[in-house]
Amino acid sequence: MLFSFQPHDEWSQTQKWAFRFVALYSWLYILMMFGGSRLLKPLTIWLGRDILGIEGRYEFFATGSGDTTMAYAGLFAQLILVISGTILWSVLDRKRRSYNAAFYWLTVILRIFLVFFMFTYGFAKIYKSQFAGPSLLRLLQPIGDMSPMGLAWTYMAQSEGFNMFTGFMEVLGGLLLIPKRTQALGGIVVFGVMLQIFMMNMFYDIPVKLFSAHLMLFGLLIFAADWKRFSHVFIKNKPTEAVEYYKPTKDPVYHTVMMWFKVAGVAILFALMGYQGYNAEHSFGDKRPKPQYYGIWEAEEFIKNGDTIAPLITRSDRWRYWVIDRKGYAAVKMMNDSARRFNFIVDSTGFGLTMRSRSDTLTEPNFTITQTDSVQLILKGVLDQDSLQIRLRARDLSQIRLINRGFHWINETPYNR
Structure with missing residues (x-):
């Protein structure tokens, strides 16, 4: 056993070398997580491109991926610095007998780091904002066309109960890390929870592999x-x-203050993350307000420039479904299963709408909409310089098995469809 919560007056050389490496690695990784990686950008690019010969995008950009070329090259740069720092530290501090105080503060920092992210990800699942959905467009996607990540995201998004369970387990791990007496139990709970997430990231190609591995x-x-x-x-x-x-x-005053500091900190974190999670779930999560014309609308008749286009599955210019899921956005699923996404605005009358490509800056309405009854409507307008008239019928969402099967205590036979 390399390290122990039980302080010892004399550490072995192996323990001291291992501690220096682990401490430097942990501190540097956390520093890089919170902006320090930009300070190492020149070193990262040089090591990645010139030394390792890795081709990729050597710049910081926000895509939601934590497994970019810069991330892996940065990890290599971090290892070089940590190894060098460990050797230098060991030479300069070779007479030190133990690192009891330093190990204590290392565990404090790691616990704070883990608590923050366990609470962050836990509340994002409890309030179902991380895995909102599945979206209406996703429900129309053939499973064979899904990426492994898309399949995993749909699996998680389908069940509110499973989201709450995984979220509670993450929050529980974070809570157990706070008192010293339960920190080891918190560590194994976090390890177990994050091991499952890490394996999911690995085998479903979800680009949070590096981060989840470090939390684990x-x-x-x-x-x-x-x-x-x-x-x-x-x-x-x-x-x-x-x-x-x-x-x-x-x-004793210090320990009393620290105890109440932890209590107050947990209360504040719970309040802030609960408030943020509630707002997120009601803004863009499952409990968000549904926009006007929400639903999946099937194009029964499609007239383009005066010609009626037959619903052939080879056509890439004929609509099959018009999907309204989130405020401000629309999607069109073509007959050949390709999809186009648009900015979508309904005017104050509810009969004029703007539906243009994401790059189009024009805002004046280019369609009129006529709702003939509760399940039928007609769109008329111009899109991409083509005159369109489309008769649409709302698809009954209650007939979509994935989102309406529900839970059953008793199943006489497996309902595997």
């Missing part, structure tokens, strides 16, 4: 510091002893 390993590091007692109780069937945790000070 940080949780394991905290748990491993209490491994000896755990193994005695659960594996070797031996008695164990209580840990005398390292204390930075014996002042």
Whole structure:
């Protein structure tokens, strides 16, 4: 066992070298997470492009991916710096007997880091804003056309209950990390939760592999510091002893203040993240307001420039479905299963609408809409210099099995469709 919550006056050379590496790596990784990676940009590009010969996009850009070329090259740069720093630290500080205080503060930083992200991701699932959906356009997509990530996202998005369960487990791991007495239990809970997420990211090609791996390993590091007692109780069937945790000070006022600081911090985090999660779920999550004409509308008749276009599956210029899911946006599914996305605005009368490509800056209405009854409407207008008249019928969303099957205690036969 390399590290322990139980302080020791004398550490072995292996323990000291390992601690220096782990401490430098952890501190540098957290620093890079919160903006420090930009300071290493020149080194990252040089190592990645010139030393490793990796081709890719060497710039910082927001796409939602944490597994970019810059991320992997940055990780390599981080390892070079950490190895160099470990050697230098070991030479300059070779006479130090132990790192009890430094290890204490390392675990404090890692716990704060893990608590923040366990709460962040946990509340995003409890309030179902991370996996909102599945969208109406996704429901029309053949499963064979989905990417592995799209399939995994749909799997998570389909069930509110499973989202709440995984979210509660993440929050539980974060809560257990806060008191010293339960930090090891919190570490193993975080490790277990993040192991499942890491495997999902790996095998469904979700680009959060690096980050989830670090959260998983940080949780394991905290748990491993209490491994000896755990193994005695659960594996070797031996008695164990209580840990005398390292204390930075014996002042009782300090410990009282820290206890109330933790209580207040948890309360504030719960309030802020609960408020943010509630707003997110009601703004763009499952409980968002549905826009006017919400639904999947099937094009029963499609007239283009005066010619009626037959619904042939080879046509890329004939609409099959008109999908209104989120305010301000519309999508069109063509007969050949390709899709186009548009900005979509309904005017104050409800009969004029603007539907233009995302790059089009014009805002005046280019369509009129006539609703003949609750399930039928007619669109007339001009799109891409083509005159269009389209008769649409609303698809009954209650007939979509994936979102309406529900839960059943009793199933006489497996309902696997």
